[in-house]
Amino acid sequence: MSKEEFNARLEGLIAKARALLVAGFGGLEPEETTKAILLEPLFEALGYRRITNFGREFKISLDSVDYLLKSERPLMFVEAKSLHDCLTTSLFEKHRKQVMRYIQNYRLSTEITKMDQPVAWILLTNFAQFDFIRVNETTPTFTFSLKDLWQRRDELWELLALENLEANRIDELYDQQKKAVLDQQFLADLKRWRLLIANGFALRNQKRPLDEITLASQQLLDRFIFCRMLETRRLVQYNKLAQAYNELDPEN
Secondary structure, three states: OOHHHHHHHHHHHHHHHHHHHHHOOOOOOHHHHHHHHHHHHHHHHOOOOEOOOEEEEEEEOOEEEEEEEEOOOEEEEEEEOOOOOOOOOOHHHHHHHHHHHHHHHHHHOOHHHHOOOOOOEEEEEOOOEEEEEEOOOOOOOEEEEHHHOOOOHHHHHHHHOHHHHHOOHHHHHHHHHHHHHHHHHHHHHHHHHHHHHHHHHHHHOOOOOHHHHHHHHHHHHHHHHHHHHHHHOOOOOOOHHHHHHHOOOOOO
């Protein structure tokens, strides 16, 4: 579907959502109706086909998220709520624990090690609010509300259209928005990781001098970073370290 067709469909869905906010769903189940008449038509307007590109209830460990958007590879998780959920408050704040549980379960699951390019984003939405959360963070990076959805339609298309999600456009926009903050965060993370490794070495090698422990922890951290760079550039299989760790025999 073209961007012009998407705009036309989106305008109609926004009008429908506003009418439903006033009239309600009658005797229909609110969350399921929100999915059927607002969210799934939105996915289709963004280029996703039923079954081929999205289906309901994707299992993450012992949980299941409402949708997995996909092409030849998994692209994004979507957790759906009722249009009438959190009309005057933050949808994300109400459902933060649930979303964080999904993210934690996914990051610890064996499924992630089987993916050439793991899912990096989860969308929490009830059509009145859209929160895009990166799976290594605890707050939304991009947030939309029904009142500004039409004005920001181009941005929504950039973030969520099938062709753009396949091309990792959302990560490009994320990098543009977060670059300065990420640089500082990465330096802080490096210090924290180095300390964690050094503490682990020190517990198991209590007779070793501090300078040896410090050097060994830095060398191991350097090697981890180098391996991740190779994976990112597809010079080695993605998530090779995680797969190797998953296959370790704890008895040896």
